[in-house]
Amino acid sequence: MMDKDQLITKFLTQSLSKEEQLRFDALLLEDPSFKAEVKLLEDLNKVAEAEDDVMAREMVAGFEAEHHGKKMASIWWVAASLALVVSITYFATRQGAPDTQILYTENFEPYRNVVHPITRTTQQKDLKTQAFAHYEKGEYREALELFEKLYETTNTPHFLFYKANALLQLNRPREAIVALQAHLKTKDTLTQKSHWYLAMAYLKLDDVVNAKKSLERVVAQNKYNVKKANVLLKTLD
Amino acid sequence: MDLTQLEHLKSDDRLKLKALYNNYRGAFLNFGKSLGADDSLILDVYQEAFLALRKKAIQGKLENMQGSLKSYLFGIGKYMLFDALKRESKTIAMENPLHVVNEAVEGIEIEPSSELTKEQRLLRTFFVKLGKKCQLVLTLFYYRGLTIEEIVEQTEYGNANTVKAQKSRCLKTLKQMMN
Structure with missing residues (x-):
């Protein structure tokens, strides 16, 4: 017979069969601890939904913000188009060589803010909140300035990591490499991700040798973006 | 679809x-x-x-x-x-x-989510304190209705036992916080 936990899980996902529903209803009447557990998990379900809503709302606002960022940057399009013509001509002459810039665009996404959630209820407007609020809105120039200040004053390694992400987004891969290498000398929960972003920075610089070295470390660590790293390594070979 | x-x-x-x-x-x-x-x-x-x-x-x-x-x-x-x-x-x-x-597109009404009760709001403060890892496992299991195996596929947890252990530990911590 199905245990009580499974019964509650099926109740929460509205997938109880008729017989299970009967047993569930009976337990609810007879067993106070079962009733309390159901109440807690129903509440937890609702709370998780509320938190998930906040996360999704921030993410979607970020997608929209990127469009407005693009609009502002439209004057650079002419220059960018010219650069593209030059690079297409360049790559067309290198038959068979993978286009690192395309690989970079397909694979780079600034790492999400996991250290300081910005919610609509976050009242405090300290430096850290401001920095991550800019970061989540795609305002990387402002975020970068604050991450630099925060790292100088607190020496907390994860600011180096987010600084590097902002730099990559601002098309400053050389400086991003410096920040990531410094971050790799520390030990925080994000250092396993630094090799991946280091690979992204090298790709951006068209440095295939070092990009591959970093990707091999990603694979060796077997923690973060391993599948993506394997695919990229095959493409670069 | x-x-x-x-x-x-x-x-x-x-x-x-x-x-x-x-x-x-x-x-x-x-x-x-x-x-x-x-x-x-x-x-x-x-x-x-x-x-x-x-x-x-x-x-x-x-x-x-x-x-x-x-x-x-x-x-x-x-x-x-x-x-x-x-x-x-x-x-x-x-x-x-x-x-x-635009007649071809039929309007669809969405009911707004109900507000959290007082108890749920309190639970939310503990839930946030659990940290991201716990929040993720509990959300995937209870809210998204993913099975343990699906959680292994979608996250960086290596196997089902690690996910199960993590879920129990998080739930236990949450209960301790409430008492």
Whole structure:
């Protein structure tokens, strides 16, 4: 017979069969601890939904913000188009060589803010909140300035990591490499991700040798973006 | 309904979600303009409609739905736009020819989520204190209704036992916080 936990899980996902529903209803009447557990998990379900809503709302606002960022940057399009013509001509002459810039665009996404959630209820407007609020809105120039200040004053390694992400987004891969290498000398929960972003920075610089070295470390660590790293390594070979 | 699109909509994968979001944004802008709304209202509504659609997908309410994801998204969006325009007292006459153009899209009403109770709000403060790892496992299991095996596939946990252990530990900590 199905245990009580499974019964509650099926109740929460509205997938109880008729017989299970009967047993569930009976337990609810007879067993106070079962009733309390159901109440807690129903509440937890609702709370998780509320938190998930906040996360999704921030993410979607970020997608929209990127469009407005693009609009502002439209004057650079002419220059960018010219650069593209030059690079297409360049790559067309290198038959068979993978286009690192395309690989970079397909694979780079600034790492999400996991250290300081910005919610609509976050009242405090300290430096850290401001920095991550800019970061989540795609305002990387402002975020970068604050991450630099925060790292100088607190020496907390994860600011180096987010600084590097902002730099990559601002098309400053050389400086991003410096920040990531410094971050790799520390030990925080994000250092396993630094090799991946280091690979992204090298790709951006068209440095295939070092990009591959970093990707091999990603694979060796077997923690973060391993599948993506394997695919990229095959493409670069 | 396209099952791959549905999976992308339910996932936490930012790139996949962004691709879906951007895929219909332009068409929705045109759609909203044809109803006489301005860009900023249309884009606000588009975000809301996209979020509502994602929630429906997570709650498993789209699996057996006939029609495309796009038509459902536009249906939700159309209802919200009409509602917003009504509130702005920009009445849309029934004979409005622009309205006729969009007759093909049927408006879909979304019920707003209920407010959290006092107890749930307290639980939320403990839930946040649990940290990201616990929040993720509990959300995937209880809210998203993923099985342990599906959680292994979608996260960086190596195997089912680690996920099970993590889930029990998080739940236990949550209960301790409440007592």
